Every structure is written in C-alpha cells, then in structure tokens.
Amino acid sequence: MVEKRCIGISSIRRYRMKPFKILFVDDEEINLLNFRMIFQGMYEIITASSGEEGLRCFQETDDIGLVISDQRMPGISGTDMLSKIYEIDPDPIRVLLTAHSQVEYILDAINLGRIYQYILKPWDTSELIRLIDRAKDLYLLKKENFDLTEELSENNKCLELINQKLWDMNDVLEKDVLRRKRLEASLRESEERFRKFTQASQDIIVLFDIAGKMLYVNPAVYALLGYNDQELINKSLATKLHLDDRRIVRDEIKMLLSSNLKPMVMEVKIQKKNKEYLDMEMGLFCMDMTDGERIIGSVIRDISQRKKDEEQLLLSEKRLSDLSAMLITAQDDERRRISMELHDEFGQSLAALKLQLRAMENKLYSDETPQKDETVEGLRELRQ
Numbered sequence: 614m615v616e617k618r619c620i621g622i623s624s625i626r627r628y629r630m631k632p633f634k635i636l637f638v639d640d641e642e643i644n645l646l647n648f649r650m651i652f653q654g655m656y657e658i659i660t661a662s663s664g665e666e667g668l669r670c671f672q673e674t675d676d677i678g679l680v681i682s683d684q685r686m687p688g689i690s691g692t693d694m695l696s697k698i699y700e701i702d703p704d705p706i707r708v709l710l711t712a713h714s715q716v717e718y719i720l721d722a723i724n725l726g727r728i729y730q731y732i733l734k735p736w737d738t739s740e741l742i743r744l745i746d747r748a749k750d751l752y753l754l755k756k757e758n759f760d761l762t763e764e765l766s767e768n769n770k771c772l773e774l775i776n777q778k779l780w781d782m783n784d785v786l787e788k789d790v791l792r793r794k795r796l797e798a799s800l801r802e803s804e805e806r807f808r809k810f811t812q813a814s815q816d817i818i819v820l821f822d823i824a825g826k827m828l829y830v831n832p833a834v835y836a837l838l839g840y841n842d843q844e845l846i847n848k849s850l851a852t853k854l855h856l857d858d859r860r861i862v863r864d865e866i867k868m869l870l871s872s873n874l875k876p877m878v879m880e881v882k883i884q885k886k887n888k889e890y891l892d893m894e895m896g897l898f899c900m901d902m903t904d905g906e907r908i909i910g911s912v913i914r915d916i917s918q919r920k921k922d923e924e925q926l927l928l929s930e931k932r933l934s935d936l937s938a939m940l941i942t943a944q945d946d947e948r949r950r951i952s953m954e955l956h957d958e959f960g961q962s963l964a965a966l967k968l969q970l971r972a973m974e975n976k977l978y979s980d981e982t983p984q985k986d987e988t989v990e991g992l993r994e995l996r997q
Contacts, residue, residue, distance in 0.1 A: 631676065632657040633749050638667035638682040638694065639710070648681075651738060652745070664689035671698050677705050678752040679745060683734070684711040692728070699727045704755050706748040710734050792906070796828075799902040817893075817913035820900075823870060825849045828908070837893075837915050839886030850911075855882035855890055862895070866909060869899050880916065892917045 637648045638661045645660045652658055659674055661667035665688050671677055680698055682691035689697075695707045709731040729751070730744060811818045811831035817838070820829040827845050834840050838853075851859050858881040865876040876897050882890040894914045901907055 633679070633752075634659065634674065634677045635679045635681065635745065636661065636667060636671055636674070636677050636705075638662075638664065638680070638686070638691065640683060640686040644683070656745070663687060664691065664694035668694050668697055671705075672701065679706045679708065679748045681708045681710060681732075684709055695728060703727070704752065704759070706752050708732060708744065708748065710736065792904075795904040796902065796906050796908075799904055799906065802903070814912075816915075817911075819850065819911045819913065821850050821909050821911075823866075823907055823909065825851055825866075837885075837891065838883065844886075853884050855884070858882060865897055869897055869909070870907065873899065883913070891915065892920045 634657045635652065636659045637645065639645055639648075640662055642662065645662065649658050649660060659670050659677070661670045664682070664686050667680070667682060668689075671680065680695060682694055684691040691709055691711075695709065698705065698707065706729045707727060709728045710733075711731055712734045729748065732741060732744065814831060815833055815836075817833045818829075818831040819827055819834075821827045826847055827850055828847075830840075830842050830845050834842070834845065845853075851863070854862060858879070861879060862881065865879065868874065869876050878894055878896045881893055881895050883893050885891055892915075894916045896912045898910045898912075899907060900910055
C-alpha cells in the first residue's frame with residue numbers, strides 16, 4: 614500500500630518537474646520565429662509549418678501538453694488537425710488561432726476540433742502568456758487527476774485483495790478453533806483413564822498433531838528433561854530432537870501415517886532444558902479420534918543408564934580381550950624359554966657323549982686286546 618502510494622506521488626512530481634511542451638503550428642515562418650523567440654526560454658517549443666507536419670510531430674513527441682494551431686493552412690486545416698490529435702490523445706490542451714471573428718464559424722471550429730479556447734490573429738502576447746499559463750495548469754491538473762484516479766484504483770484493488778486475504782485468514786482461524794474444540798472434546802472422552810496412566814508413568818508420553826505440534830506431555834518430561842508442560846505445548850517436537858535424528862523421526866511418522874505399520878523403536882538424543890542431550894528410546898503410535906483427527910503419540914524412555922552399562926560392558930570385554938592376549942603372549946614366551954633351556958642342557962650332554970664315543974672308537978681300532986674289551990664294556994655302559 615505505501616509503496617503504491619509513493620509511486621503515485623512521484624508520477625505527479627514528474628509532470629511538474631519536466632519542461633512543459635508546446636506544439637505551435639502555423640504556415641507563416643515569421644509567426645513560428647516570433648513564437649519561438651518569445652517562449653523558448655520558458656517552455657520546450659516544437660514548431661510545424663503545416664497541419665500534416667504538426668500531426669506527425671505530435672505522434673513522434675511524448676508528453677506534449679498544449680497544441681496551438683492556425684486555422685487556415687495549406688492541406689488540412691487547424692480544426693481538422695486538432696480533431697485528429699484529440700482522437701490520438703484527448704489530454705493535451707488545444708487552442709486555435711483564427712482571423713475570423715464570426716461567432717458561427719468559431720463555434721463550429723470549437724465543436725469540430727474540441728477546442729479549449731481560440732485567439733484572434735494577430736495575437737496579443739500578454740493574453741497569449743496568460744492563456745498558456747491556464748492551459749499548463751489545466752493539463753497538469755488533468756494528468757494529476759488521472760494518476761490519482763489510477764492510484765486510487767490500484768489502492769482499491771489492493772484493499773480488496775487484503776480484505777479477501779483477511780476473510781480467508783479469518784475462515785482458517787475459525788476452522789482451526791472449531792477443530793481444536795472438537796479435538797478437545799475427543800480428548801476429554803478418555804482423559805481420565807489416560808491421565809491416570811500417564812501420571813504414573815516414569816517414561817515421557819507425548820501427543821502431537823500431524824504437523825508436529827505437541828498437544829500433551831506428562832509430568833515425566835519435567836523429571837527427565839526439566840521442562841514444564843507450558844514450555845512445550847504448541848511447540849514443535851522436532852526442535853528438541855538432535856539434528857541427526859530429525860529426518861529419521863520425520864520419515865518414521867510419514868510411514869506410520871501412510872501405512873499404519875508400527876515403526877521401529879528408535880534411539881534418539883533429546884535436548885534437556887540445560888542444553889545437554891539425553892540418550893532416549895522413542896516409540897511411535899497413531900490414534901484416530903472420533904472427529905476424524907489423527908494424533909501421533911510417543912513413549913520416550915530414558916536409556917542413558919543402559920547406554921552407560923553397555924559402554925562399561927564393552928570396556929570390560931575389551932579389557933578381558935587384552936588380558937587374554939597378554940596371557941597367550943606370556944605362555945608363548947614361557948614355552949620359548951623352556952625350549953631354550955632344554956636345548957642347552959641336551960646339547961651339552963650330547964656333545965659329551967659324542968666325545969666319549971669318539972674316544973671309544975679310537976680304542977676299538979687299536980691292536981691291544983685288553984683295550985678292545987674295555988671299549989666294548991664302555992659301550993655297554995653307555996647303552997644302559
């Protein structure tokens with residue numbers, strides 16, 4: 614509205630600020646020169662020496678506010694030219710110069726050319742100046758009236774559009790109020806049973822519409838998250854979910870509404886009042902009210918302790934795995950140590966045995982019989 618009003622005002626100022634254009638038509642060159650010499654400094658002057666040329670100049674030049682034409686010219690007359698100009702654009706002021714003073718002739722010319730005023734030739738400069746001033750004021754007034762009328766029409770259209778939007782908004786609000794009243798009536802039918810169940814529950818129970826606005830929360834929301842019901846009613850559930858969980862929950866709700874299949878239980882993070890996030894398990898269900906409204910419900914359970922226990926279990930399993938690995942490593946090290954000790958002990962024994970066998974072999978191949986007997990006896994002892 615304000616913008617359109619400003620546009621109208623600027624268009625009015627545009628006419629006031631622009632030079633006023635005058636088309637002067639006369640077949641006598643001296644008259645054209647005199648007119649231009651007198652008024653050139655005050656207005657923007659366009660001249661033509663015939664009716665045909667004047668008509669062409671008018672069609673080629675924008676925003677001509679005043680046309681002054683001699684009546685008798687070769688070709689088309691002044692009244693014929695002014696009549697054609699009126700058909701092209703009725704706004705410019707039309708003035709006729711004539712040497713005739715007969716009333717009947719002048720009236721016919723005025724009616725034919727839709728003349729604003731006539732001036733007898735030769736013109737009086739002072740009278741012509743006053744005439745041009747009046748014509749300028751009249752032309753600008755016509756333009757301003759036209760612009761104001763257009764502006765008023767646009768404003769009326771805007772008002773009608775705004776009015777219609779207000780009616781539509783009012784209709785939507787009335788329907789919303791009616792819907793809420795029906796919803797409240799439906800909820801009251803089972804309110805007592807539902808209240809007893811939810812009041813005793815240690816899990817959070819939330820009811821929200823298909824747009825995600827919370828309609829009911831039980832007292833457990835204060836115990837677990839720190840919010841009271843007034844801080845959550847008519848607020849979007851999604852704003853309390855972690856960013857990573859919002860799309861998943863939204864998709865599950867869509868699936869629930871479209872197929873009525875029970876969605877999976879989800880693990881989500883929900884923001885507490887102190888801005889911390891709590892690990893929770895979220896299940897969804899759908900209720901069809903008597904008035905046809907569909908309500909989404911959710912049971913939300915705190916699993917933060919379970920998550921800590923799971924983490925502790927994983928940590929214990931990791932520690933046990935690390936201890937098992939250390940035990941296996943220690944066993945391997947002990948086996949290697951025993952193996953080395955056995956290798957060293959038997960190696961020394963075998964080396965001594967080898968030396969004894971070699972000495973006996975030397976005795977066995979000697980020529981002395983007693984030594985052979987001793988060697989054989991030694992071998993028997995080694996065998997035993």
